[in-house]
Amino acid sequence: MNKKLSLALILGSSASVAFLVWNYVPLPSDDPWDDADIQLIRSLSLSALPELSEDLSNSVADLESAAEFGHALFFDRRLSGNGTVACANCHKPELSYTDGLELAAGTAIGPRHTPSLLGIAHSPWFYWDGRKDSQWSQALAPLEASHEHNIDRTTVVQLIIQDEDYRNRYESVFGPVPDLIPNVSASPLGNKLQIDQWNKLTTTAQVQINTAFTNTGKALAAYQRKIIPGRSRFDDFADRLTLNSSEEKNAALSSTEIAGLALFIDKGQCASCHNGPLFTNHEFHNTGVMAIRGELPPMARYDGVRIARDDPFNCLGDYSDAESTECTELRFARDANDLVGAQKTPTLRNVSKTAPYMHGGQIKTLLEVVRHYNDAPTSMLSHNEAKPLGLRPSEIKQLEAFLLTLTAPLATAEKWLSPPK
Numbered sequence: 001m002n003k004k005l006s007l008a009l010i011l012g013s014s015a016s017v018a019f020l021v022w023n024y025v026p027l028p029s030d031d032p033w034d035d036a037d038i039q040l041i042r043s044l045s046l047s048a049l050p051e052l053s054e055d056l057s058n059s060v061a062d063l064e065s066a067a068e069f070g071h072a073l074f075f076d077r078r079l080s081g082n083g084t085v086a087c088a089n090c091h092k093p094e095l096s097y098t099d100g101l102e103l104a105a106g107t108a109i110g111p112r113h114t115p116s117l118l119g120i121a122h123s124p125w126f127y128w129d130g131r132k133d134s135q136w137s138q139a140l141a142p143l144e145a146s147h148e149h150n151i152d153r154t155t156v157v158q159l160i161i162q163d164e165d166y167r168n169r170y171e172s173v174f175g176p177v178p179d180l181i182p183n184v185s186a187s188p189l190g191n192k193l194q195i196d197q198w199n200k201l202t203t204t205a206q207v208q209i210n211t212a213f214t215n216t217g218k219a220l221a222a223y224q225r226k227i228i229p230g231r232s233r234f235d236d237f238a239d240r241l242t243l244n245s246s247e248e249k250n251a252a253l254s255s256t257e258i259a260g261l262a263l264f265i266d267k268g269q270c271a272s273c274h275n276g277p278l279f280t281n282h283e284f285h286n287t288g289v290m291a292i293r294g295e296l297p298p299m300a301r302y303d304g305v306r307i308a309r310d311d312p313f314n315c316l317g318d319y320s321d322a323e324s325t326e327c328t329e330l331r332f333a334r335d336a337n338d339l340v341g342a343q344k345t346p347t348l349r350n351v352s353k354t355a356p357y358m359h360g361g362q363i364k365t366l367l368e369v370v371r372h373y374n375d376a377p378t379s380m381l382s383h384n385e386a387k388p389l390g391l392r393p394s395e396i397k398q399l400e401a402f403l404l405t406l407t408a409p410l411a412t413a414e415k416w417l418s419p420p421k
C-alpha cells in the first residue's frame with residue numbers, strides 16, 4: 001500500500017491531505033493472504049466446527065425426548081415465583097437467545113447482561129465468570145435466583161409431578177417421579193423461611209428433590225444443545241478461499257468486509273481470543289471493560305472458578321453422571337491471579353443481533369466496541385490484556401463491516417425456536 005501513502009505525504013502537509021492520508025483505505029490485492037492466514041481463516045468457518053462432544057455429566061444430553069421436555073420447560077412461565085418468567089423471556093430465539101437489554105430483567109433487574117446461547121453446548125464453562133461447569137447445573141441457578149425466576153426447587157418438582165404432561169415426559173426420560181414430596185416452599189438457597197423448611201426435610205426427601213431438580217436441568221441442557229448458529233456469508237468466503245479464481249473466491253464478501261477480516265486476524269489481534277468456528281477460545285480474559293454503574297469492578301473468573309469448585313451440582317458432585325476422572329476441566333481449571341477481572345470470551349456469531357455488548361451491556365454498538373479495543377483503556381482491576389491498536393477511523397469501520405458478516409438464521413430446526421405446540 002505504501003506507494004500511494006508516501007506520495008500523499010510528499011505532495012503536501014495541508015490539513016486536508018493529512019485527513020486523506022488518515023482515511024486512506026488499502027484495498028485488498030488479488031491475493032492478500034499467505035498460507036498461515038488461509039489456515040486461520042478456514043479454522044474460523046463453521047465447516048471446521050467439531051461434532052458436539054458428549055456431556056459425560058449428563059446421560060440424557062443427546063436424548064430427543066429429553067430435549068423435547070427441556071423445550072417445553074424453556075418456554076414455560078409457570079416456572080417462576082410470579083408466573084411471568086421463562087428462560088425464553090431473556091433468551092429470545094429471534095435475538096439469538098439474548099434480550100436486547102443492558103441488564104437482564106426477571107422478577108427484578110439483575111446484575112449482568114444476557115449472553116447469546118448460540119453454540120453454547122460447546123462451552124466447557126458457563127456464565128461470564130464461568131462459575132458453572134455444566135449446562136445442566138447452570139440451568140438450575142436462574143430458577144432459584146431471586147431476580148430471575150424466583151422459584152424454589154421443591155416447588156419446581158411439585159409442578160412437574162402435578163402436571164400430567166410433564167410427569168409423563170419426566171418419567172419417559174428419567175423413570176418414576178419421586179413420591180412423598182412435601183407441599184412446601186423449600187430450598188437451601190432460598191430466603192430464611194425456605195431454608196428453615198429445607199432443613200426440616202429428611203435427607204431422603206432432600207436427595208429426592210435434588211435428583212428431580214437436577215433432572216430438570218439435564219432436560220433443559222438437552223434442549224439447549226440444539227441451539228446452533230447457521231452458515232453466514234463469512235463461512236462461504238472462508239470455504240472458498242482455496243479456489244483458483246479470485247473472483248469466485250471473493251464473491252461472498254465486499255472489499256471493505258475483506259479488509260475488516262484482515263484487520264480481525266492481524267493488526268486488530270481479535271482472533272487471538274475470538275477464534276475457532278464460534279469465534280471464542282472459551283477462555284477468560286480481562287479486556288478493560290468499565291465496571292457496571294454502581295458496582296465495584298468484579299473479580300470475575302478468579303472468583304468464578306472457586307465457586308464452581310464448591311458447587312454441589314458440579315461435575316464431581318453426587319448429581320453428576322460423570323466419573324470423577326472424567327471431570328478434567330474442573331479438576332485442572334486454572335485459578336491464577338491473572339484471572340482477576342477476566343470474563344468469558346463471548347461468541348461473535350450473530351453479534352449484530354445481540355446488542356448491547358459486554359458482561360454489563362456497557363457498550364451499545366459494535367462501532368463503539370471496536371473503538372474500545374482501539375483505545376484499550378487501563379483496567380480498573382488487574383490489567384487489560386488487549387493493547388491499543390492505532391486503527392484509523394476507516395479501519396474501525398472495516399472491522400465493524402466484517403463483524404456484520406457473521407450473522408445468519410440459526411441452523412436450529414424451526415420447531416425448537418418457539419414454544420412447543
Ligand code: HEC
Nearest residue numbers: 086087090104105106112113114115126127128139142148
Ligand atoms: C432474567 C433473565 C434471565 C432468565 C429468566 C434466564 N437467564 Fe440465562 N442468563 C441471563 C444472564 C444475565 C446470564 C449471565 C449471568 C452471569 O454471567 O452472571 C445468563 C446466562 C445463561 C447461560 C450461560 C451462557 C454463557 O455464555 O455462559 C445459559 C446457558 C443460560 N443463561 C440458560 C438459561 C436457562 C436454561 C434459563 C431458564 C432456566 C435461563 N437462562 C433463564 C439471563 C437470564
Ligand code: HEC
Nearest residue numbers: 268269270273285289343344345346357358359369373385
Ligand atoms: C484478550 C482477549 C480478547 C481480544 C484480543 C479481543 N476480545 Fe473481544 N471479547 C473478549 C472478552 C473477554 C469479551 C467480554 C468482555 C466483558 O464482557 O467484559 C469480549 C467481548 C467482545 C464483544 C462483545 C460481544 C458480546 O456479545 O457482548 C465483541 C463484539 C468483541 N469482543 C469483538 C472483538 C474485536 C473486534 C476484537 C479485535 C479488535 C476483539 N474483540 C479482541 C476477549 C477478547
